Amino acid sequence: xxxxxxxxxxxxxxxxxxxxxxxxxxxxxxxxxxxxxxxxxxxxxxxxxxxxxxxxxxxxxxxxxxxxxxxxxxxxxxxxxxxxxxxxxxxxxxxxxxxxxxxxxxxxxxxxxxxxxxxxxxxxxxxxxxxxxxxxxxxxxxxxxxxxxxxxxxxxxxxxxxxxxxxxxxxxxxxxxxxxxxxxxxxxxxxxxxxxxxxxxxxxxxxxxxxxxxxxxxxxxxxxxxxxxxxxxxxxxxxxxxxxxxxxxxxxxxxxxxxxxxxxxxxxxxxxxxxxxxxxxxxxxxxxxxxxxxxxxxxxxxxxxxxxxxxxxxxx
Amino acid sequence: xxxxxxxxxxxxxxxxxxxxxxxxxxxxxxxxxxxxxxxxxxxxxxxxxxxxxxxxxxxxxxxxxxxxxxxxxxxxxxxxxxxxxxxxxxxxxxxxxxxxxxxxxxxxxxxxxxxxxxxxxxxxxxxxxxxxxxxxxxxxxxxxxxxxxxxxxxxxxxxxxxxxxxxxxxxxxxxxxxxxxxxxxxxxxxxxxxxxxxxxxxxxxxxxxxxx
Numbered sequence: 001x002x003x004x005x006x007x008x009x010x011x012x013x014x015x016x017x018x019x020x021x022x023x024x025x026x027x028x029x030x031x032x033x034x035x036x037x038x039x040x041x042x043x044x045x046x047x048x049x050x051x052x053x054x055x056x057x058x059x060x061x062x063x064x065x066x067x068x069x070x071x072x073x074x075x076x077x078x079x080x081x082x083x084x085x086x087x088x089x090x091x092x093x094x095x096x097x098x099x100x101x102x103x104x105x106x107x108x109x110x111x112x113x114x115x116x117x118x119x120x121x122x123x124x125x126x127x128x129x130x131x132x133x134x135x136x137x138x139x140x141x142x143x144x145x146x147x148x149x150x151x152x153x154x155x156x157x158x159x160x161x162x163x164x165x166x167x168x169x170x171x172x173x174x175x176x177x178x179x180x181x182x183x184x185x186x187x188x189x190x191x192x193x194x195x196x197x198x199x200x201x202x203x204x205x206x207x208x209x210x211x212x213x214x215x216x217x218x219x220x221x222x223x224x225x226x227x228x229x230x231x232x233x234x235x236x237x238x239x240x241x242x243x244x245x246x247x248x249x250x251x252x253x254x255x256x257x258x259x260x261x262x263x264x265x266x267x268x269x270x271x272x273x274x275x276x277x278x279x280x281x282x283x284x285x286x287x288x289x290x291x292x293x294x295x296x297x298x299x300x301x302x303x304x305x306x307x308x309x310x311x312x313x314x315x316x
Numbered sequence: 317x318x319x320x321x322x323x324x325x326x327x328x329x330x331x332x333x334x335x336x337x338x339x340x341x342x343x344x345x346x347x348x349x350x351x352x353x354x355x356x357x358x359x360x361x362x363x364x365x366x367x368x369x370x371x372x373x374x375x376x377x378x379x380x381x382x383x384x385x386x387x388x389x390x391x392x393x394x395x396x397x398x399x400x401x402x403x404x405x406x407x408x409x410x411x412x413x414x415x416x417x418x419x420x421x422x423x424x425x426x427x428x429x430x431x432x433x434x435x436x437x438x439x440x441x442x443x444x445x446x447x448x449x450x451x452x453x454x455x456x457x458x459x460x461x462x463x464x465x466x467x468x469x470x471x472x473x474x475x476x477x478x479x480x481x482x483x484x485x486x487x488x489x490x491x492x493x494x495x496x497x498x499x500x501x502x503x504x505x506x507x508x509x510x511x512x513x514x515x516x517x518x519x520x521x522x523x524x525x526x527x528x
Binding site: 059060065066093100128133138141180181184246248 | 327450
């Protein structure tokens with residue numbers, strides 16, 4: 001923590017906190033419609049599928065009844081996958097860091113989803129995309145970083161507890177990518193995440209490509225970040241690739257993971273005692289460029305590292 | 317609610333270029349902001365990463381428009397389409413992640429703000445396609461969509477679908493009625509009028525055709 005501390009916020013209650021009892025799933029692939037053939041034909045390459053549930057439905061907006069309408073083709077596909085492997089939801093819809101409100105109806109939708117297709121854990125981003133606007137609310141279409149201060153900690157912690165009360169499995173938050181920093185923060189990012197997990201008992205989704213991107217653009221020291229972070233709260237890891245653009249490195253999910261991300265994965269794997277899965281993320285529009293064999297190589301490399309560092313959970 | 321005010325201003329910094337320029341010149345609206353938040357926002361307005369974030373938001377929105385409006389894009393060409401999208405983004409802050417909402421709002425923008433050969437009829441056609449396919453709230457009735465073409469759509473639309481700019485498309489009024497079939501596909505019934513001046517019931521209907 002960078003500056004003054006105060007008494008800890010509420011301690012966690014009991015819902016969905018026991019990360020040690022979660023199943024170790026192994027290697028995951030992020031679902032995109034363009035990957036359907038790959039998912040059908042090469043299921044042996046990965047152990048579970050991760051889905052952004054928001055792309056399986058259309059949100060008709062606040063006040064619409066029902067608000068969320070299934071996109072039948074995608075739901076049918078994912079339902080089919082659940083017959084052969086776990087499917088883990090990774091949401092983008094909560095906007096849990098928005099100060100004026102967050103999407104509680106999204107939590108209700110995830111609760112309904114849990115009834116239909118139970119999952120061992122679920123996640124969203126430590127970010128916001130909704131802000132007040134004139135005349136109407138703005139959806140920035142991008143996950144914006146939250147400020148790392150006490151006000152945000154209280155706000156997000158209360159909402160995490162809301163989610164935990166509603167959905168009885170562990171809830172994870174993902175460290176966000178950022179292309180700018182806020183000055184005068186009370187916490188650095190790792191300390192903020194630690195305070196949040198301590199206050200709520202939530203787990204973490206450690207996105208190593210986000211970390212790498214922040215290292216490239218903001219000068220974050222990724223190993224120092226990992227050393228500060230309480231890694232026993234990490235349930236899931238993301239890896240991905242990016243690209244250079246106009247003097248920045250973008251978290252574009254555009255291909256193979258760069259070498260520094262693999263090094264971070266090797267560093268993190270033996271240190272995350274409750275890790276259950278490592279997921280490769282690729283935007284579908286880049287699949288033609290990476291190709292099925294390229295995707296095989298990414299997943300194969302992840303599996304080799306998993307076997308090297310996590311052999312016991314996999315064997316179990 | 318200081319933090320809500322902070323996020324509101326940050327949201328404008330990444331969606332409203334003119335506003336960002338004003339803040340860069342020191343004209344930050346301070347109402348509801350703490351001193352710390354004012355310092356943060358003044359610094360953010362100058363941060364290259366905030367400019368990048370604004371561009372990423374615009375590109376994401378452009379990607380949605382390209383996905384749902386391929387014929388309009390073919391008609392306008394990539395440069396004008398991007399210019400129109402930029403003008404639209406300046407006027408219309410983003411309100412939804414979803415493709416259909418964005419594309420419909422852009423169609424409305426084009427209808428009001430732009431002109432050009434075939435533009436009105438092509439935009440109306442793609443708008444109708446989106447309306448026909450989008451989910452409905454309970455109790456709502458999906459109505460058929462009616463599009464008036466001043467040029468033969470059976471020539472115009474396939475040209476655009478192949479990425480070709482239309483030239484010498486026969487000028488003749490057609491009315492296309494679109495409806496969503498049981499298979500989830502949109503079908504069109506087209507009637508050509510015998511004269512541009514008359515209502516569109518004179519010619520033989522061609523029913524059940526997918527235009528492109």
